[in-house]
Amino acid sequence: MSSISPVPEGGRVSLPDRARSPWWELGRRLLAALAILVGTVCLVWFDRYGYVDNNDPTGYVSLIDAIYYTTVTLSTTGYGDISPTSDFARLVNAFIITPARIAFLVLLIGTTLEVLATQGREMFRVARWRKTMANHVVVVGYGTKGRSAIETLVKNGQDRADVVVVESGNTGLEDANRDGFAVVRGDATRRDVLLQAGADRAGHIIVTTNRDDSNVMVTLTARQVNPDAWITVAAREQDNGPLMKQSGANSVITSSDAVGRLLGLSTLSPMLGSVMEDLLTYGDGLEVAERDLLVSEVGMQPQRLLDQVIAVIRDEKAYRYYDPVVSLLARGDRLIVVRPSKELPWAPRPGTHQELSADDLDD
Structure with a gap:
């Protein structure tokens, strides 16, 4: 998503929104609440002669009294043992401390409500997604091969909402989320991770990790989870293709051999190589x-x-x-x-x- 800033007719400037972590947002709000607290303490301390401490025979308000008065005032507890007596102190309470109290409460309550609402909303979205997801495509790995496979599916009419990516690397997770796909983080050789991706209800499973041994383990687990899904696996070496077929793969694509053949054809017949490349390129x-x-x-x-x-x-x-x-x-x-x-x-x-x-x- 981008925020659009209006400029004079003839063009627009599109700036990406800044993605901030929840911890950064929480820290920012806590700092703002602390600034209100410290500012109010300073205000009361500098005007301490306009206040009276009813529990002190002298009525003197110390720094500790100023901190105490600020905390009970901002939290709306208000015991009344310290109170403003001068007109100036009362005006400060009415027009500065009262708005500060409201801002302080809004920060604390608003942060709590937002966290709870965000968590609840996310839990609801995930639950609804799990309930409606069926006959979808599960893609294990969001590297070059996985991304290209999904791009081909989408360009041929596959709905992005019906594609689930399983990825363990941070870069792949961020890329898949940015491209608009649901992502399950974890090791796809584990049964519980594939079940979280709905592999037991998937129509197709595509396995594109960078290691053939991992691809074999993922295929075995996926076939155990879903005996009916069509499983397509990318193999780096042709010798591993039969093992992947025995593990439950319906189709095995050997990437190194395919590239090698294309390179050989392009060398022997540049025109034949260009036609083969055209067939493999969408557009x-x-x-x-x-x-x-x-x-x-x-x-x-x-x-x-x-x-x-x-x-x-x-x-x-x-x-x-x-x-x-x-x-x-x-x-x-x-x-x-x-x-x-x-x-x-x-x-x-x-x-x-x-x-x-x-x-x-x-x-």
Whole structure:
């Protein structure tokens, strides 16, 4: 959030709000209350001859009496054993000490109420979030890979409110919160941490820590917590992929091998490398997407569609477009296609215009 300061027509200056810790706010208020207390003591002490101590035969008001009078006055206790007698002292009490008393009470009571209200509001928000969160995405790790995965999800229509980040590092926590995501702090290899993130009700779990051994442990715990979630894991080394699959991962992406292949392709064929980079980069150019089969496409060959079909998903199994099993498309199929990231007059994007899908015929 930014605070906007009005400037003459033609531009605006946007300044970020300062984020202060609750301890800083509490300390600031305590210092303000202490300043009121000390200021009032000084005021009474300098005008001590305008006051009388009814418990002292001489009526003399000492420094200790001034401190005592100030504390009982600001706290509205008011025993009456020390009282102002001169007109000046009474005026000071009426127009200076009384407003100071109000400010003192507002600081103390206001701070207490704010702390209680903030804690209660936060507890209510968390409880409501836990109750409504289901079939969401849990992302373990908010480094480069985790951030890129979430960015791709959001750009493809995933609601930010349906993404939960599990992170143990302070930098990742701050970055995820600043980007508008719910964050659970802790070690994702622990069952209770994943349960706090609602992993038992999640539809997808993405594991992107920087260590393959940690990824294996997180995957094992996540699969134990949620036997039905689709778990995608990032592996640094290809040799660890089978172990992650055995641990319960549905999909393993080897980052080092993928980068190495892209580097090799770019060296052997710069144009092929640029096309592959285009496919992996969200935005302009080409994109790889999964979509429903449309009614008008039932019974057609995958090669005859407007989209460039590269695979057909049938009975929860992916077939290459040239596989004889999917030579003719049938209801229930889903397509993996290469298409323009943005629709162009000469490059339509079937399946993005509320067309009737083949599955809608069963409804």
